[in-house]
Amino acid sequence: METEHKHLLYVVGMGPGAWENMTIEAAAVLQACEVIVGYTVYVDLLRSHLADKTFLTTPMTREIERCEMAFREASLGRRTAMVCSGDAGVYGMASPVLTVGARYPAVAVRIVPGVTAALSGAALLGAPLTHDFCAISLSDRLTPLETIWARVDAAARADFVIVFYNPASKKRADYLRQACDRLLAVRNPDTLCGVTRDIGRQGESCAILTLRELRDYPADMFTTVFVGNAETRVQNGRLVTPRGYRDV
């Protein structure tokens, strides 16, 4: 499948935010690159650690433009990395980069994974993800809302632990409440849940609450939301899901 590539473009997951939450490989790749491309907010988290780089940024929703920018730089022979917060693949830029890459056959793409918010948020809360889990984005910018709700219903009935990405925005202020109402139709209102905010950044916080309480939680675009399964419990103030239904 591999063709002869003249150049290489890296897509790097930087983890939740702090430099030390990145993998050693991710940091080495960024340090070896000349050009760093990314969404303004994430690039600003890196600047102080990467002197003498060229930084190219685009605002949110300008992702395809950002990909073209990165491929143009790589095509000119510059060592280039596109950075994403969290993992490069989970709701990240790896997919649009690989798609745009069809127009740049001389540039090979290498993906460097990172710690996504489901993992960094879970570590802060305790161990909510120890059993089967789903990641669901509540953003309906590219996915019909009925598809999202069908997934919430399916995950609720099959007792998956659920992680909600993009639980709210100004335009979608009540989506988390709607999701909770769907969950409450089949799950116990005392199901233990968690919220994390600004993981690895200034003001990092987390809280444990019930599904009933989660319904009224004021989530925003920096919040990641966790819904436990039927066995999830609080232990010494940490949210813990057992490894299975036979685990004691």
Add this chain to the structure above:
Amino acid sequence: METEHKHLLYVVGMGPGAWENMTIEAAAVLQACEVIVGYTVYVDLLRSHLADKTFLTTPMTREIERCEMAFREASLGRRTAMVCSGDAGVYGMASPVLTVGARYPAVAVRIVPGVTAALSGAALLGAPLTHDFCAISLSDRLTPLETIWARVDAAARADFVIVFYNPASKKRADYLRQACDRLLAVRNPDTLCGVTRDIGRQGESCAILTLRELRDYPADMFTTVFVGNAETRVQNGRLVTPRGYRDV
């Protein structure tokens, strides 16, 4: 919630295997510890990078014993870390450590997340996880098989991307085949899938195949299996899921 803790036990996700796949924080924690506790195979991957440490290991399935061992060391005031492959929380040791921790109130537990196989395998294959996904373990050691199949059915119908952990073992040789038969009842047999093996270790490999072909794939305990959604495609030899159903 926090009580006065005299000692600290770290639970560290080391990523898929190679030292550079660990976060900078994980490596710093392990380097600062005196005692490293873990499953023999994972500890052996670390030894060459950590001179002058005390290594304590137990075989697989002896997890509670391993937790007790770690708490005893931490209680004696030794800087101690329990290591897990991948992430500390996803089917990892964070949960049993927090549970056993109830008996060691003087020891606080700090979880350091890592890159789980879903993320490292996805990066190798391309970008299969870009949309909503489920992680499901096919091990029925601690979970009734009917619960696992109900989750496979729910994930299949709601068109989640699926990652199977523990797809096979000697005792469960045909579980992946059974899972595929359930998926084939509702999903297109040409659905694009991927398998990864020994990520970040010697002999690392990956392959893209259809759901029909996956049914006969000889998975083992070092394999991670990916099943795409209805939109997953192959682009320049990489497995790519679009960011949503409206993404082109």
